Every structure is written in structure tokens, then in C-alpha cells.
Amino acid sequence: MVASDLPIGDRIRRYRRGRKQEVVAGLVGISTDYLSQIERNLKVPTLPVLHAIARELGVPTAALLADAPPPAPLPADSTEPAIVQALMGFGPARSATPATPLQLRERVEHAWRTWQTSPNRFTDLATVLPDLIADTEHAVRAHRSEPALQRDVLRCAADLYFLLRSYLRRTGRVDLSLMAADRAVRAAEDADDPLRIAAAQWNLGHVLLAAGEADGAEQVALCAAEDVHRHIGDDDGQLAAMEGALQLVAVVAAARRRQWWAARDRLQETAAPTARVTGEGNVMWTAFGPTNVELHNVSIEMEAGEASEALRRADAVDTSELPSLERMFTFTLEVAKCYDLRREDAAVLLHLLELERLAPEDLARAPMARDIVLNLVRRARAMHARQAEALAGRMGVL
Template sequence: MSESVEIGIGERLRFYRQGRRKTQAVVAGLAGVSEDYVSQIERGAKTPTVGLLHKFARILGVPVSALLGEPQFERNGTIHPVASELHRRMMSFGGPSGEAVDLVELRQRVDAAWAIWQTSQRRYTEGAEVFPELLTDVQVAARSFRAFGEVEQRREAARLSSDTYFLLRTFAKRIGRTDLSLLAADRAIAAAYETDDPLRVAGAHWNLGHILIAQSEAEAAEETAMHAIEELKPNVDSGGDWLAMSGALWLVASVASVRQGDAWAARDRLREHALPAAEATGEGNVMWTVFGPTNVHLHAMSVEMEAGESAEGLSIADRIDVTSSPSLERQTTFYLELARLHDQRRDDAAVLLHLMSAEASGPEDLRYNLLARDLVRGLLKRARPSMTLQVRALAKRIGLVAS
């Protein structure tokens, strides 16, 4: 069995650090961590948190994607053809329209696509089979119904467009195409404003906030979220979806805070705004945000992880019943976050246990998540003999090593 040629995050960090003529001590000081911690990351002994990865990218003047690198599954063509096809169709705006558009049937297809994304263990494979054609048909619908008297049909077509672009934003982000994800987020906002629906407009800004965070634009993401929260204020007292959407935006603002190095502001936003909203509305899925108490607690756990407070993060995790989340992706993320928390504490057995739980709930997510792959790579380098067979079997299943 041979090791994958895929280059780890630590090796990329060392390459760019040395290329910028910065010592480990300088990078560590600017990032607010110890020199030994940077050394361990570069040796593959530790996996950086997402927030720390963004700090390294800013310090070295490179995009986060440069530190993450291009995984083997993109180089061998598993993902790129789908992304390229989606990009081509977005640029052609769906091609020429001809047949009559059935908005009811199209709504069923959009909702079914979202169900695949949030509940299927094969969501990448199944999604790739339906997203391109759905995108074309939704874009054709968006150009239809321009005659006098078709106002409501035009608004429904815009709702379908915004909902589809919401979906493509998260799909494109997960497969490493942040450029396509940003384009989808921008299209979602334009479509949402055509619906005359403040809730969808807020949802579109929630989407934009996520991709801005992914592109190391945490300050811009915070501004986007706070602006949308202000726009929702006249309706928030009505409760229900309005309050839930506001709460989801507070989660974006919280993540933006911790990515800017202010963990206390992140905690305050969760405690004072997001959690009360979640407790009032309960578990829900407004605009596919999966907002509710479970998601708030997941964010609280993530904030502690990014702040380096692994003990507090694990304490929060003990109080989370992830099975109450309507999204399988959220469940998988929970196990991956647990693995990262235990990685901070050098508890390899727990890291492996939770990576295997993540694989059970979302096998394709584990294959395509670059930080998860780096956790497995780290285990390969340091696993005790009693764990070696299990670690290598996992690495083989996610394509990290070849037989």
C-alpha cells in the first residue's frame, strides 16, 4: 500500500512560510500561537482549526485554498467536470427557452434537490446528477413570465432561482470552488430581491456571509450579517421564521467575530441573540439554514475549538443531541468538530472514533473535507500499532492512500 501524493496542509504551510522568508517564531507570534504548535502543524502532528488556517493565510498573503491545496479527487476528474458544467450553465443563463414552464413541478424538483443535499449519505454523487439540469430549467423559468398579469408567476420563478442558488452556493463551497460559490451567492441575492420577500433577502445575505467567511473576508461577512439583521428588525417581533432567520444571521456574525480573533464577541452573540431565538423557535430549517438550539450549540462548540479551549468545547459537545438536527450534514460536521477538539488534546483514539462516526453519517463528506483528510493523514504518521490497521483502512476508504 503506497501513500497518497496529496500534499498535506502542514507541508504547504512550511512551503509558503519559507517562500515568504518568515520564521516559525514570526508566524506563531502573529497568529497568537506557540512556535512549537506551528512546528507540529508543519510536521503533520497537528491539524489547524479553520480559524487558524485563515490567520496563516493572511499572515503569508496567500488564499486559504493555497494552504488547503488541491486534493487527488479533484485532480482525477471526479469533481471538476460537475463544477465546470455548473459554471458553464450559469454563464449561459440556461440557454434558449422553448417549452412552457411548469412552476409546480419545478418547485418539487428544487425541494427534492435540497432534500438530497441535507439528508442523503450520497449527496455529492446524487446532487451532481440533478443540479446541472435543474439549474438550466430554473434559469429558463427566471426569464419567463414577463407579460402583464404574470406578476405572481414571475415572483415564484424568482423564489425558485434564489432557492436554487442557495443550494449551489453551499455545494460549490464544499467541492472547493469558492469562485463559483461566490457567483451563486451573488445571483441568489439578485433573485431574492425580485421576490419582494424580506425573508428570502435575509437568507440570501446569510448565504453570502458564509462564502465571505470561507474567502477570509470575515469583516465583510460580519457587515453583511449585521445589515441583514437590521433589515429584519421590523418583523422579528412576529417570531417564527422571522426570528429564526435573525438567529441564523447572528450565527454568521458569531463566526465572523471568532475568525477576526474576538472569541468573546462571538460568545456574547451566541448567548444574547442566537440562543434566545433558537429557544423561542425550536428546531427548524428556515431557508435551509437548519437553525435551532442544536445548531447554536454546534456553533458554540466550534467557537471554543477555534479559541483553543478544547475542554470547554468538549463540555458543550456532551450536551448536544445531534440526532435532533434535520440535516445529516450538520450531524457529520458535529463528529468532525469533535475529532478536531480531541486532536487538539492529542487523544488519537478519540480522533479516530469520531472520524469513523463522521464517515458513518456522511461518507462522501469525509472524502471531500480537506481538514478531515489532514486529520487522517496525521493519524497515519503517529498512530500506535494497535490503531494502524483501522487508520489505514479509513485512509484507503477516503482515497488518501492507494493499495
């Protein structure tokens, strides 16, 4: 099946699979070079030519016409319905025995470890999250009359909603991701836990970035970082790491507004010094530390179009200390994008195949990956194009 958002040239290339370009061009009555330019979306065929191509390929002319422009290559909502139902309040009966804080803590931390380390994390969590959401909400209600127990449960709830914020964003539900971030803020505040309040603001900043609200994300992050800074003690490394993680949100926000020098300066003047003090870590699952700061250096240069500088910086990054598979995936994807900008097709393909090995489910969901593989299919020479087409098929792009 051909994806509905593919441009005309990609559709023609897809339907021509297995037939030589020069043969089809000759039978249609156009030059091979002209057909090549059509397939690479460099030229748009006239209707008579398009009709002739469709007839030769044995498909209706309409099959070669994209239904809509492709502004959003991300697949449609792929959120597990049972997770949505649990979020909407479907849970155990009020009379059921609630889970203890210790039981919830073990389950939430296991879910987080899965999210950060499993190459098939979406499939794995789809079987875990519905019951965990329902049981956590049930425990929050059941322990209302026991303040100490309820605070422990609320901490678990905040941590769970941090995870849900990330899961929901990556499965196409930014709206529900924002709801999860809001619930995390409320749970952290009700638990009166300064570290989790800061982490909740970090999560809220990330979902605002996903919604295209860079200004709002920056404001949330900087206000939270300032508040955290006032409460950091001499031996409070966790809060210091959260302050650094919040500064990274502000760095990303500046980059999204294309304020490259502001992003670079903030990274070097705020986040980098903090990372040198805290060292590598994973406080509140933020993966904040010197390596993550270096990854943001690469991201800024990649987004600014400075591919060579980004690759130079990437060569110096050692990802072996990263606690999160997701951060490693994002780094490798950004390196692939840099090679894509330089049109180094062999390197692009090599990194895409590495991403497929690393986290195939993430690869299929990443808009940047889908763009890169389509670019490769359009412009690469025959050998690389064939491998790219096969990969695009596995990703559901073609």
C-alpha cells in the same frame, strides 16, 4: 498513488508499508528511533540518508520529496462540469415549454432534501442540478410578461442558488459559490420576498467566510439582521429565525478573527435568546434552533483550542433533532478535532470512522478531516496507525 502535497515523512511511511520500521532502519544504517522521528515529520533527513532510504524502499529519491508545502489539503476542484456549464448559460432553446412554478418548487425542494439528508449528496446532486439550473433560468426568462408567475419562479431560483452556493463551496469553487450567492440576492430582491432577501444575505455571509473575508461577512450579517428585526411581527417566527441565523454568521466571523469572547457574548446575548423563542426549525434550510446554537458553542471552544471545554459542551448536545446531516457531520468532525488536540487516538479514529459511515463524500472533501487523519497516521501506535492509513487511502489523502 501518493498525494503530491504529502510531507517527506508521510511519503516514507507510505512507501514502507508492509515492512518493519526497524528492518528498514537497520538496512539504511540509522536507528529505528531516528527513522520514526523522520516519518512523524519531527526531523528532516540529510540528502545521503534520504537517498539511502529511497534506495532501500525501491523508489526514486524524488518520490520522497514533496512537490510543494501542504497549505491546502482540500482536493482540487471537484465540481461537476455539467453544473458549471449550466451556470454559464447552456440551457434549453427559447422555444421550449417552460416549467411551471409548481414543478420547479417540487424539484428544488427535492434537491434540498437530498443535500441535507443523503450521505452521497455530491453524487446524487450531480445528476439533478444541471437540468434544474437550466430549466429554472429558462422559466425566469419565459415568464417575464407574467408578474405573478415570475415572482413564484424567482422564489424557486433564489432557493436553488442558495443550494448552489453551498454545493460549489464544498466542491472547491469559492468563486462560483460567490456568483451563486449574488444571483440568489438578485432573485430574492426581484421577487420582493423579505424572507428570501434575508436568507440571501445569510448565504452571502457564509461564502464570504469561506473566502476568508470575516469582516465582510460580519458586516453583511449584522446589517441584514438589523433590517430583519425592523420587519418582524408578533407572529413572524420565520423572520425571527432568519435573524437568529444571521447572528450566527456574525458569531462565526468573530471566531474567525480569534475574538473568542466577542463570539461567546454574541452567541449568548443574541442568537441563544432568539432560538429559545423560535424553537427547532429549518427556515430557509438554515437549521436554526437551540441545537444549532449549542453546536456553535462547541465550535467556538474547539477553534479557541479549549478542547476539554468543547467536549464537555458536546456531551450535552442531542443531535437527534437536527434536520441537516451536514450539521451533524460538522459537529462530529469538530469533536474528532478536539480529541486530536488531546492526542486521544482511539477516540479520534472512532469518530473518523463514524464520519465515514455518516457521509463518506463529505469526509473526503473536508480539509479538517484530512489534517486529522494525517496527524493520526504520523503519531499513532501501530494498530491505530494502520487503520488510519487505510482510512486515509479511502479518502484519497495517501
